[in-house]
């Protein structure tokens with residue numbers, strides 16, 4: 001067959017972009033060669049509706065083995081009692097959980113999108129906001145920390161069936177214990193979406209939400225460093241008799257309801273090539289060097305946040321406990337939007353994303369903030385000594401936003417800097 005050079009030439013350019021630049025998008029990472037290999041394997045050819053040992057197709061004896069490995073390894077990583085590794089994405093995993101716990105119109109609590117929450121935690125344009133009744137809790141304006149007192153007051157007022165913890169742009173540790181207490185007080189279930197810090201939690205560097213939450217969801221491609229996808233986990237509450245009474249009046253355990261909700265509820269055939277890659281990535285997360293990697297991610301983020309503060313930027317909450325930070329540009333550059341900075345520094349070969357800051361005066365299309373993270377550059381071997389250098393390059397680009405020559409020369413510096421940090425052999 002003739003090679004499709006049109007597509008492969010574009011893929012080559014994307015590869016070069018990834019190699020040449022500084023990747024600071026907090027939700028991105030670089031997978032290992034063996035994760036890529038599994039994703040590009042013949043497992044993609046196989047239909048396997050159902051679960052290991054209970055499929056609707058023949059010939060599943062090998063995909064059963066890789067899927068079971070993925071399940072066993074992810075359970076070992078987080079100390080989970082049960083896992084589903086089939087969700088195609090984090091948003092699918094969340095939708096699957098919500099559809100089990102909530103009926104259309106039911107209230108639930110999630111972090112406000114403009115305060116760091118995720119679309120799938122109640123945005124009006126996502127099924128979570130279209131089908132159900134989301135009530136948003138917020139962070140405090142003075143500290144940038146989640147306002148648990150407000151959360152409790154909202155819980156008592158609205159009696160939601162579900163409280164969701166976890167976020168897309170929140171750099172601090174969560175008080176899962178307090179959230180569980182609030183949920184118990186009103187008889188709600190407690191779900192944590194740990195998509196962002198999942199890798200740090202896997203390495204034991206942040207509190208494990210499985211100790212407190214009834215259900216935990218995650219993506220597999222952010223700090224965790226696996227292929228794109230989702231997972232659902234249940235921890236210590238697994239055997240508790242809090243099975244849900246279905247619309248037909250039967251009581252079924254949460255695990256069985258969640259399995260049915262993923263398939264056939266939300267999805268058809270699982271992506272067995274991605275699940276094989278998940279198994280590989282979870283195997284990597286069990287290795288001792290993974291802990292070192294995550295510790296470096298955290299150290300790099302702390303040093304980077306301090307470097308922004310040292311140059312006069314406001315970092316929301318004053319710093320970070322995890323891999324990410326949210327910069328409020330308004331203190332140093334009140335006229336410049338997140339959108340302009342994102343577009344400019346990408347020309348300087350540095351990728352970040354614009355982000356609303358809590359109580360932002362601008363729209364989500366413009367924003368006053370930047371979200372920055374260290375998982376991807378840390379995978380390339382970049383250590384904390386380079387963080388102030390990178391922050392200085394970002395500041396130089398912002399300070400010279402209209403000077404194309406200067407932006408171009410920063411891009412050249414970035415290229416030569418990253419030559420010392422090769423990205424695998426592929």
Ligand code: PLP
Pocket residue numbers: 027088089090091092118120166167168193194195196219229230
């Ligand atoms: N949950 C959180 C907290 C996220 O930050 C994201 C993605 O950014 C998701 C879920 C959704 O993941 P996906 O893009 O795989 O649907």
